[in-house]
Amino acid sequence: xxxxxTTSLFNRFSAGRAPDKTDFNAxxxxxxxxxPFGIWCSFHAPAEEAVNELNxxxxxxxxxxxxxxxxxxxxxxxxxxxxxxxxxTQRFQATLQAxxxxxxxxxxxxxxxxxxxxxxxxNMLQRVESGNSVFGPFHYRIVQFKRAHDLKEHYALQVSLxxxxxxxxxxxxxxxxxVELKGKAVExxxxxxxxRLERELNYFRLIRDGKAKHExxxxxxxxxxxxxxxxxxxxxxxxxxxxxxxxxxxxxQCLKIYGMFTTDDVAHAGLDKLRTxxxxxxxxxxxxxxxAYLHHKPVLKQExxxxxxxxxxxxxxxFEATETFTKDNVSFVYLIGIWDKEEDKYVSFxxxxxxxxxxxxxxxxxxxxxxxxxxLYHWTEYEAKKMRKMAQxxxxxxxxxxxxxxxxxxxxxxxxxxxxxxxxxxxxxxxAPAFGFNWRQDDCGAMDSMVYFTNWLKTxxxxxxxKVLMYNEDDCKAMLYLENKLKEADVLKLK
Numbered sequence: 001x002x003x004x005x006t007t008s009l010f011n012r013f014s015a016g017r018a019p020d021k022t023d024f025n026a027x028x029x030x031x032x033x034x035x036p037f038g039i040w041c042s043f044h045a046p047a048e049e050a051v052n053e054l055n056x057x058x059x060x061x062x063x064x065x066x067x068x069x070x071x072x073x074x075x076x077x078x079x080x081x082x083x084x085x086x087x088x089t090q091r092f093q094a095t096l097q098a099x100x101x102x103x104x105x106x107x108x109x110x111x112x113x114x115x116x117x118x119x120x121x122x123n124m125l126q127r128v129e130s131g132n133s134v135f136g137p138f139h140y141r142i143v144q145f146k147r148a149h150d151l152k153e154h155y156a157l158q159v160s161l162x163x164x165x166x167x168x169x170x171x172x173x174x175x176x177x178x179v180e181l182k183g184k185a186v187e188x189x190x191x192x193x194x195x196r197l198e199r200e201l202n203y204f205r206l207i208r209d210g211k212a213k214h215e216x217x218x219x220x221x222x223x224x225x226x227x228x229x230x231x232x233x234x235x236x237x238x239x240x241x242x243x244x245x246x247x248x249x250x251x252x253q254c255l256k257i258y259g260m261f262t263t264d265d266v267a268h269a270g271l272d273k274l275r276t277x278x279x280x281x282x283x284x285x286x287x288x289x290x291x292a293y294l295h296h297k298p299v300l301k302q303e304x305x306x307x308x309x310x311x312x313x314x315x316x317x318x319f320e321a322t323e324t325f326t327k328d329n330v331s332f333v334y335l336i337g338i339w340d341k342e343e344d345k346y347v348s349f350x351x352x353x354x355x356x357x358x359x360x361x362x363x364x365x366x367x368x369x370x371x372x373x374x375x376l377y378h379w380t381e382y383e384a385k386k387m388r389k390m391a392q393x394x395x396x397x398x399x400x401x402x403x404x405x406x407x408x409x410x411x412x413x414x415x416x417x418x419x420x421x422x423x424x425x426x427x428x429x430x431x432a433p434a435f436g437f438n439w440r441q442d443d444c445g446a447m448d449s450m451v452y453f454t455n456w457l458k459t460x461x462x463x464x465x466x467k468v469l470m471y472n473e474d475d476c477k478a479m480l481y482l483e484n485k486l487k488e489a490d491v492l493k494l495k
Contacts, residue, residue: 005134006096013169015114018089024204026120026165029158031224032204036214040207041227053225057447060454061147069145070107073124077105080124084108095125099135099170102127106140111165118201120162126178133170141174142166149182157200160193215249218242218424220433235424239263243293243424246285251278255286266290271495288420291492299420299492306418307487308409312373314341316411317364318475319383320468322450332357333386334453335468336364339476346473350465352457358394361387365400368407376407379428379479384408411479419486432478435485439478444471 019025021042024032031038041049073080081103085091091110098106106125113119124143133139144159146152159177167173167190176187206212216222222231222242235242239262241252254277260266266274267290274283288299320335332354338347347367349360368374378384384405391401416426423434444452449468456464 037216038223049230050226056451080105133172139172263290292422337472
């Protein structure tokens with residue numbers, strides 16, 4: 001009888017096929033909410049434009065989370081059934097069979113409702129001894145595990161969708177889904193999210209069917225891989241209003257109502273016209289950013305902020321921080337990199353453990369030698385903020401750390417106060433490439449470097465550490481490169 005039931009359920013909810021791209025996977029909820037342009041690309045962009053960028057950080061995090069999660073489940077749920085299958089179809093069949101067998105807990109379950117074009121994976125199904133389902137005098141509820149400290153919107157909608165699918169399959173609606181977060185557990189009420197869930201699924205269908213197209217984000221992350229490169233290119237080539245750093249979606253829509261769809265349109269409209277549409281400072285910012293694009297030159301906002309005041313020693317530095325990918329996930333600065341302008345060389349200090357973190361700051365301090373004649377350039381406030389916090393936590397080194405902070409000069413602040421740039425933002429990854437700087441590695445960004453560092457600790461493979469150091473060196477050199485380009489630039493001035 002169980003075989004007949006599972007076969008019947010499989011036939012009903014598979015609709016005679018396996019999931020394909022026309023179906024919505026619950027794991028795509030984050031993309032639907034945060035990157036709907038990427039969803040659009042998956043259906044309507046040329047397939048050859050997709051670039052598979054390996055997310056080493058996310059892959060390592062997922063593997064670590066799964067290992068920790070499975071160990072916890074084994075400890076708390078004796079007799080748990082771990083679903084293992086060769087493909088998605090067999091996994092769904094095995095899930096149905098485990099539910100029909102009344103297993104107390106089922107891990108790595110797969111749930112389909114392909115007549116409704118929805119499916120997804122569940123961390124764990126837990127048997128509840130109440131409420132009759134098609135499987136008997138019991139039902140299953142969903143238990144999900146999330147790495148975050150708080151319940152995020154896409155988590156709630158994701159588990160609500162999975163709960164919706166489970167309800168259809170078992171013929172019983174369990175109102176609450178249990179979500180284990182870092183340090184606490186929450187119950188997600190399906191009824192509170194049912195209406196919003198249907199709206200988002202309808203939006204997915206509109207995107208899939210070519211009836212809706214959301215705008216991309218700002219480059220250099222106009223979309224997520226595999227459509228990041230394509231989206232960056234499309235936004236830049238079309239001179240999309242997303243290329244203007246200061247405008248919100250509502251402001252961009254206002255400009256479009258007045259016939260301004262590109263940065264060229266904004267530049268040609270003139271400042272007086274823009275001031276009738278947008279409030280200040282947004283009108284002025286949008287206009288001069290557009291002028292910078294039109295003439296491929298920076299526009300000088302205000303003198304006195306740039307160039308920064310040089311000293312005898314000019315050091316451009318950057319931190320790399322990581323998680324240890326263990327159960328406690330302790331974060332620490334594992335690398336301080338410096339580009340020494342006068343010595344024309346890169347210097348680095350590496351910590352292998354959280355306990356060694358303070359030592360590399362001591363080495364950083366010792367490298368200075370002549371504080372009165374040294375300036376430390378960085379990009380964004382992260383580095384100075386980190387050292388202030390460490391000074392509070394390390395009384396033995398408080399004086400040294402505070403001295404380092406006193407030498408800091410945020411180059412981003414100086415550039416942002418002085419110029420409008422032909423760039424979509426003032427992030428270093430956007431500003432430096434606008435003037436021709438390129439990082440030497442395509443396969444090592446900030447998140448990748450964490451993984452390379454972690455694997456270097458495990459394997460001792462020096463090539464991995466070299467990749468991390470090269471990435472950090474390029475970050476340091478990008479600051480000096482941009483500073484020099486702006487010093488040399490033929491700048492436009494405000495009218």
